[in-house]
Amino acid sequence: MLKNRFPLSAWLHPLLAVLIGLIGGAIAISLIGGNVMDTYAQMWKGAFGNTYFLTNTLTRATPLILVGLGVSIAFRAGFFNMGSEGQMILGALSSAIVALYVPGPAMFKLVAAILGGILAGGSWSAFAGWLDAKFRMNLIITTLLLNYIAALFAGYLVAYPLKDKSGSAALAQTMMIEKGVWLPKLFQGMSIHAGFIIAIVLAVLLFLFIKYTAAGYEIRMLGYNPLFAAYGGVNRGKVMLTSMFVSGGFAGLAGVVEVLGMQYRYTDGMITNPGYAWSGIMATLLSGAHPLGTAIASILLAALQTGGMGVERNTSIPLEISSVIQSLLILFVTAKFSYTFWKRRKGGKDDAATS
Amino acid sequence: MQQLLDVALFNSMFRMVAPILLAALGGAICSRVGLFNVGLEGFVLVGSFSAIVGNYYTGNVFVAVLIAIAITMLFSLIFAFISIHLQANVIVVGISFNFLALGLTAFCLRAIFHVKGAFYDKNMIGLPKWDIPLIQDIPVLGGIVSGHSPLVYLAFLLVFVLHYFIFRTVLGFRLLAVGENPVASKSLGIKVNRMQYLAVLICGLLCGLAGAQLSLGQVTMFTEGMTAGRGFIALVATMLGQANPIGVMASSLLFGLMDAFSIRLQGFSLPTHFTQMLPYIVTLLAMLFFRRSNYLADAQKANGSSR
Numbered sequence: 001m002l003k004n005r006f007p008l009s010a011w012l013h014p015l016l017a018v019l020i021g022l023i024g025g026a027i028a029i030s031l032i033g034g035n036v037m038d039t040y041a042q043m044w045k046g047a048f049g050n051t052y053f054l055t056n057t058l059t060r061a062t063p064l065i066l067v068g069l070g071v072s073i074a075f076r077a078g079f080f081n082m083g084s085e086g087q088m089i090l091g092a093l094s095s096a097i098v099a100l101y102v103p104g105p106a107m108f109k110l111v112a113a114i115l116g117g118i119l120a121g122g123s124w125s126a127f128a129g130w131l132d133a134k135f136r137m138n139l140i141i142t143t144l145l146l147n148y149i150a151a152l153f154a155g156y157l158v159a160y161p162l163k164d165k166s167g168s169a170a171l172a173q174t175m176m177i178e179k180g181v182w183l184p185k186l187f188q189g190m191s192i193h194a195g196f197i198i199a200i201v202l203a204v205l206l207f208l209f210i211k212y213t214a215a216g217y218e219i220r221m222l223g224y225n226p227l228f229a230a231y232g233g234v235n236r237g238k239v240m241l242t243s244m245f246v247s248g249g250f251a252g253l254a255g256v257v258e259v260l261g262m263q264y265r266y267t268d269g270m271i272t273n274p275g276y277a278w279s280g281i282m283a284t285l286l287s288g289a290h291p292l293g294t295a296i297a298s299i300l301l302a303a304l305q306t307g308g309m310g311v312e313r314n315t316s317i318p319l320e321i322s323s324v325i326q327s328l329l330i331l332f333v334t335a336k337f338s339y340t341f342w343k344r345r346k347g348g349k350d351d352a353a354t355s
Numbered sequence: 356m357q358q359l360l361d362v363a364l365f366n367s368m369f370r371m372v373a374p375i376l377l378a379a380l381g382g383a384i385c386s387r388v389g390l391f392n393v394g395l396e397g398f399v400l401v402g403s404f405s406a407i408v409g410n411y412y413t414g415n416v417f418v419a420v421l422i423a424i425a426i427t428m429l430f431s432l433i434f435a436f437i438s439i440h441l442q443a444n445v446i447v448v449g450i451s452f453n454f455l456a457l458g459l460t461a462f463c464l465r466a467i468f469h470v471k472g473a474f475y476d477k478n479m480i481g482l483p484k485w486d487i488p489l490i491q492d493i494p495v496l497g498g499i500v501s502g503h504s505p506l507v508y509l510a511f512l513l514v515f516v517l518h519y520f521i522f523r524t525v526l527g528f529r530l531l532a533v534g535e536n537p538v539a540s541k542s543l544g545i546k547v548n549r550m551q552y553l554a555v556l557i558c559g560l561l562c563g564l565a566g567a568q569l570s571l572g573q574v575t576m577f578t579e580g581m582t583a584g585r586g587f588i589a590l591v592a593t594m595l596g597q598a599n600p601i602g603v604m605a606s607s608l609l610f611g612l613m614d615a616f617s618i619r620l621q622g623f624s625l626p627t628h629f630t631q632m633l634p635y636i637v638t639l640l641a642m643l644f645f646r647r648s649n650y651l652a653d654a655q656k657a658n659g660s661s662r
Contacts, residue, residue, distance in 0.1 A: 140446065141591055141594065145591070152632045318471075322458075324455065327452070
């Protein structure tokens with residue numbers, strides 16, 4: 001569904017969209033009387049200016065990559081999984097619970113926490129897939145609704161039964177996870193953690209999986225042409241359930257790395273407020289559901305966001321400028337305007353107006 | 356039960372249902388021409404922000420509503436251009452329009468009013484409350500039906516106007532034809548693109564009204580992301596009502612009731628998380644029981660084949 005017609009446009013398209021996004025941002029900046037070049041310079045500095053900012057950007061990109069990879073699997077199979085947020089929340093919450101309450105050595109707890117998170121996210125997503133496969137309930141709507149239910153349920157758990165009563169009473173959060181279960185940091189004093197390595201490795205593995213394995217081929221076939229896939233013996237329900245499970249599992253893992261690598265506890269709103277899941281979905285859209293492209297797009301979007309904070313620190317421009325640029329970018333990357341549009345223009349003006 | 360079901364509950368149901376109903380009607384008309392509009396949330400948000408801007412600068416509520424309509428229609432025009440002319444995937448465009456609206460309104464909030472999060476000005480006057488002469492004196496009914504903002508009444512009036520428009524006028528039939536089979540309607544000389552533009556613009560108008568009711572109807576303020584999922588609920592209402600105005604009204608009323616109910620339940624000792632969950636769970640259950648809206652998918656498929 002997100003296929004490109006020409007090999008060249010696979011690269012040209014996103015780049016053109018980035019350009020349009022930046023131009024749109026420039027218009028917005030100049031409309032409120034800011035200096036465009038200065039703002040963009042601050043944005044660049046805030047995202048890549050020094051090692052500290054760079055690692056910050058990569059840290060922020062980590063959950064985006066994982067969510068994006070998950071969504072791209074579903075997209076490849078032809079499903080819009082809009083439920084990454086809920087899946088990520090449940091993944092984060094379950095890994096925190098496992099890390100806190102399962103007895104055993106630290107290493108065992110770490111593995112169990114990671115698996116628990118993947119399982120929780122995957123099941124929540126597969127549930128939506130099951131509702132679609134079994135009851136023909138629209139997947140877009142069910143995944144959206146399940147987001148709210150997951151967020152409220154997690155909010156309830158950390159506000160009442162699992163609440164950390166030792167700290168400030170105002171914060172709804174679980175207790176701190178013991179240090180042995182933390183994901184190791186890559187550099188001393190920097191925020192970047194082992195989750196980033198996991199994300200990059202998984203991006204490469206997923207790329208190889210989709211490109212070279214039979215199961216990957218089935219998924220792609222179902223996405224491109226469901227009728228042909230059915231004719232070729234692909235079981236839609238089965239592929240749907242598995243791809244939705246894996247998709248949600250990735251989102252769950254994204255929640256896990258946020259808990260085990262960054263916050264070391266589940267705090268209410270830690271996933272929803274920064275909008276990790278939605279940015280991940282956007283990264284997938286930007287890259288046309290290509291796993292390696294998703295990783296690059298995630299870093300780009302994370303850079304826009306951390307750069308936006310730099311802009312807000314050093315200029316009078318509000319940081320929401322990044323979300324304006326982001327959404328313009330996504331809008332234009334999906335528009336098939338590069339070749340087809342100009343061609344149709346040349347072919348006859350009436351065609352475009354009346355078709 | 357006595358405490359749960361009283362006049363005030365139904366009164367607040369009507370108030371809460373208006374934005375959802377208006378947006379859902381917009382969604383219904385879009386889906387009738389084969390465009391599944393996920394961007395309702397963003398449309399409503401833009402409407403509610405521009406209503407506040409209009410109110411602040413003109414000081415006149417009705418001019419503010421007109422401004423909200425105009426700006427939302429402009430916003431929907433861009434939506435139409437990208438999804439109809441540039442042939443982008445409608446669902447993706449919808450998702451990104453939600454974000455565009457969220458970012459743009461937050462950005463403009465900072466740029467225009469220099470505040471973050473929410474804008475409130477005590478000099479702004481919201482929509483008036485109309486008491487309907489004879490009905491307000493009827494004991495129970497009067498308390499429920501009377502005393503709402505004009506937009507609430509307009510919303511319910513529009514249900515029947517739209518029903519008449521879609522199923523009784525030539526233009527309405529053409530809209531339906533485009534959604535049923537674009538290729539066939541093109542061969543009959545119906546301008547498919549023009550019909551789709553019309554539908555999206557009507558949707559913009561309705562969402563502008565919905566936004567105005569949201570920001571000017573009760574509290575006269577704007578908060579970042581104040582739609583809080585109402586656009587998505589409207590989308591579900593559209594689907595549950597099978598894009599039929601009367602059906603859409605029925606399903607919107609169901610959500611309005613759940614919404615009012617969940618606020619009421621907070622007075623009891625239940626944790627608010629569960630009461631807030633209620634509308635979403637009821638929606639899921641309702642989808643389970645009324646899921647015969649396959650024509651939506653058919654419309655989308657037919658649309659694809661025309662390209």
